Amino acid sequence: MTDQLPPFVQDMLSAPPRAGEGVHRWLFQVARQLHAHLLTGEIVNLLEGRVANCGRFVPRQEIVSAVQNALPFAWQHGSQSQPIHFAPKWPSVNQKQREAIIRGSGELADLWEFSKPRIKDGEAHTEQIIDRLFPDGPLLCCGKLNSDFDTRPREDWRGELSGLQFTVPSAMSAVTGKTKDGRESKHALDNTARRRFLVCEFDNGELDDHAALLIHLGGYAPLVCAVHSGGKSLHGWFYVHGQLDEKILRFFRYAVSLGADPATWTRSQFVRMPDGVRDDGKRQTVFFLNFSSLEAIR
Known part of the structure; x- marks a missing residue:
């Protein structure tokens, strides 16, 4: 070799x-x-x-x-072989392509119409959603704040999730892990398991723009959930479990070229809890659900 x-x-x-x-x-x-x-x-x-x-x-x-x-x-042909400092090679936003997709892919109302099922009442459905996203009761890292979190078996979170703001969109492999500076923590890349969902967050433009981009990206990877941050952004959860890392990266680079935030590439990155609550009390509304891609493998 x-x-x-x-x-x-x-x-x-x-x-x-x-x-x-x-x-x-x-x-x-x-x-x-x-x-x-x-x-x-x-x-x-x-x-x-x-x-x-x-x-x-x-x-x-x-x-x-x-x-x-x-x-x-990763090194690419034509690049320097031994640079001293590394910088993420995320693509710049292709505004022309982004605008064309926004014009032709629908809006928030369309995303809502595509949802199966739809949440139509004012009740919290966080527990049911998490049960569908993580059906085997794994360790989950969730928190009220970036500094106030815990990692527990799914059942130990029962009844609390609707009041939380953040979750890691993949299971955890252990209760604790080592941070990059060597500290033991319940929220670290070291104790985050293989990627289950890749979350694409859009926060530039209107919610209708974000919805159009998520609808478009759903043609390349299964869109399972779309969550409003309670502020100005929309988070799309794409099911990527079992896919080659190279394939997942190509998909995410394309999403970044359309304006997605590169930060969610990190597997341990906190994202908005579906149907959870922001620290200001605003509900993080779920506009789209489709669990068919998850059920196909069970």
């Missing part, structure tokens, strides 16, 4: 650091180069073998996270 790689990449692979010498950063740097040559699973397996004797136990999830985090920064 490695004999077809560029010589400088082979050199990087031949000299993994020892524990305490930056193993995690090395994983990221090498993965950034390998994405141009190997599939994600092949990269993980290769790196796992290279750090097996580094002097500390390196969990497979740490390697998977490093490989996934390196994907947006």
Whole structure:
């Protein structure tokens, strides 16, 4: 597998650091180069073998996270091979394409009409929605504020979710994990499981614009839920579980080119709780639901 790689990449692979010498950063740097040559699973397996004797136990999830985090920064033909600083390579907004899609893809009323089911009463339906989004009772990280959160089994949240503002749109793999600065936390990338939903948030323009963009993106990935922030943005939950990371990234880069906020690429990023409540008391209205893509795999 490695004999077809560029010589400088082979050199990087031949000299993994020892524990305490930056193993995690090395994983990221090498993965950034390998994405141009190997599939994600092949990269993980290769790196796992290279750090097996580094002097500390390196969990497979740490390697998977490093490989996934390196994907947006992946080396491309014609780029500098060894830059000192990395910057996200998200595309700029294609205003012409965005405007054309907004003109031809519908508006908020259409998104509402497409919803199956529709929430027509004034009651909170957060619990039922979360049950459908996460049917197997996994660990969920939810919070009232960015600084006030917890990670618990789904059933331990029962009866509380409608009063919360935030949730991580994927299950958690453990109650706690390590933050980038080494602190133990119940909300970290380290203890976030594989991506289940990718959330695209639009906050520039009108809600009708955001709805049109979500309807359009729904032609590329299953749109399961659309949540109003209670302010000026609309969040679309797209079901991506089991898809190749490269495919998910291509989809998200396209969404960013239409104005989606790149911040939600981070798997552990908090997003608006469907039918939850903002800190100012405003309900985070759900305008669209369609669980058919989830039910197809059960």
